[in-house]
Amino acid sequence: MSTTTTQTSTTTQVEEKKDFSKYDYANLEPYVHPPETKADLPWSELVTLDLEDYNREGGKERLAKQLAHAVHHVGFFYVKNFGIPQEDVDHQFTLAKHFFELPTSEKEKSEINYGAADYNGWRRPGRSLVASARDNIEIFNIPKFTDDFKGKYHYPDLLEAHMPEIEKFQRALHANVVLPLLRLFALVLELPDEEYLVKQHTYDKKSEDHFRYMIYYPRTEEEWEAAKYGATGGHTDLGTVTLLFRQPVAGLQILGDDGNWTWVTAQPGTITVNLADTISHLTGGWLKSSVHRVVAPPEDQRDSKRTGLLYFARPHNDTKLLPITDSPVLEKEGVKPRFDKIVTVEEWVKAKQTLQLNPEIAAKRWAERGDGKVEVLAGFHDQKYKE
Numbered sequence: 001m002s003t004t005t006t007q008t009s010t011t012t013q014v015e016e017k018k019d020f021s022k023y024d025y026a027n028l029e030p031y032v033h034p035p036e037t038k039a040d041l042p043w044s045e046l047v048t049l050d051l052e053d054y055n056r057e058g059g060k061e062r063l064a065k066q067l068a069h070a071v072h073h074v075g076f077f078y079v080k081n082f083g084i085p086q087e088d089v090d091h092q093f094t095l096a097k098h099f100f101e102l103p104t105s106e107k108e109k110s111e112i113n114y115g116a117a118d119y120n121g122w123r124r125p126g127r128s129l130v131a132s133a134r135d136n137i138e139i140f141n142i143p144k145f146t147d148d149f150k151g152k153y154h155y156p157d158l159l160e161a162h163m164p165e166i167e168k169f170q171r172a173l174h175a176n177v178v179l180p181l182l183r184l185f186a187l188v189l190e191l192p193d194e195e196y197l198v199k200q201h202t203y204d205k206k207s208e209d210h211f212r213y214m215i216y217y218p219r220t221e222e223e224w225e226a227a228k229y230g231a232t233g234g235h236t237d238l239g240t241v242t243l244l245f246r247q248p249v250a251g252l253q254i255l256g257d258d259g260n261w262t263w264v265t266a267q268p269g270t271i272t273v274n275l276a277d278t279i280s281h282l283t284g285g286w287l288k289s290s291v292h293r294v295v296a297p298p299e300d301q302r303d304s305k306r307t308g309l310l311y312f313a314r315p316h317n318d319t320k321l322l323p324i325t326d327s328p329v330l331e332k333e334g335v336k337p338r339f340d341k342i343v344t345v346e347e348w349v350k351a352k353q354t355l356q357l358n359p360e361i362a363a364k365r366w367a368e369r370g371d372g373k374v375e376v377l378a379g380f381h382d383q384k385y386k387e
């Protein structure tokens with residue numbers, strides 16, 4: 001009797017398990033990056049941190065020194081040797097490629113709840129206006145693999161088949177890149193506790209970190225003209241740091257202190273890192289959340305799709321966005337809170353995402369003021385950047 005029961009349940013389990021073999025990498029055409037541009041562009045000069053140096057004697061101090069100028073003045077730098085095999089990175093690009101090639105009817109099942117400012121899931125292209133053209137961006141955001149998000153979102157079989165590996169990849173980015181960088185920031189800020197920022201970014205506590213597949217579709221010349229070639233897209237990211245895997249299709253530009261835009265290059269084996277708003281809030285603006293935008297690629301890459309792989313790190317939702325009090329560096333600068341009341345990361349994310357995901361709300365708020373600024377939350381404003 002008991003044997004029969006066991007057999008029945010085993011059979012049921014086998015029947016329920018889907019056959020995902022068609023999603024094995026051997027059966028998925030690999031993603032191949034388009035060739036780099038030959039255009040002679042004004043490239044940004046960014047430092048590269050070799051994270052392999054991190055665990056060597058005196059390595060952290062060397063890296064912090066290398067980083068000090070970048071984090072206060074530029075807000076962008078590269079990291080290399082971050083302990084993730086290139087093959088794993090390539091696999092993620094392959095998943096991104098195949099995800100975006102799924103029919104809309106499939107992707108729609110994972111569509112973002114825009115009204116709730118919940119950015120996890122699929123963001124369809126063309127939702128917002130860029131100058132007078134529809135945007136050409138499609139996104140898929142995957143939250144952390146913690147209990148807070150378990151079972152909350154629908155994934156197509158293509159991604160279900162690779163979930164354990166996506167989780168491993170995401171956790172490796174957090175552990176190998178985000179946390180070491182936070183310790184380096186603590187050194188730059190001369191914090192007595194090197195783990196101060198790390199303690200606000202534990203993987204298993206609730207936060208709005210997410211991993212992203214992103215694609216920019218080619219546009220016709222007329223569409224680019226209507227979109228002002230992307231010149232109006234200047235923005236800062238809203239979290240702690242953003243990680244962007246090597247992107248050979250040029251387009252990403254950084255606004256310098258001198259008011260000029262420079263282009264980010266595709267250094268082999270690197271991740272481009274930019275500081276974002278919450279780390280800036282935690283330092284009263286001393287750490288720089290840099291303004292950047294993605295413009296029309298140079299002529300020789302205009303017809304390429306631009307597939308991207310990104311990770312957005314954020315502090316725990318309950319973190320209060322006040323300047324850190326025990327940094328001699330910040331004390332000397334006399335930095336001030338950037339909000340006119342105490343706000344948490346959760347409130348900040350919701351406020352900024354509401355504007356980002358709901359173009360009609362944002363447009364109304366920009367228009368109300370008419371000075372190129374919009375209040376995101378509690379007296380803190382974002383602005384539209386010059387073309």
Ligand SMILES: O=C(O)CCC(=O)C(=O)O
Binds near residue numbers: 237247252294
């Ligand atoms: O794709 C890129 O190069 C950057 C994208 C970006 O700025 C963003 O998603 O916030």
Ligand SMILES: [Fe+2]
Binds near residue numbers: 235236237292
């Ligand atoms: Fe950005």
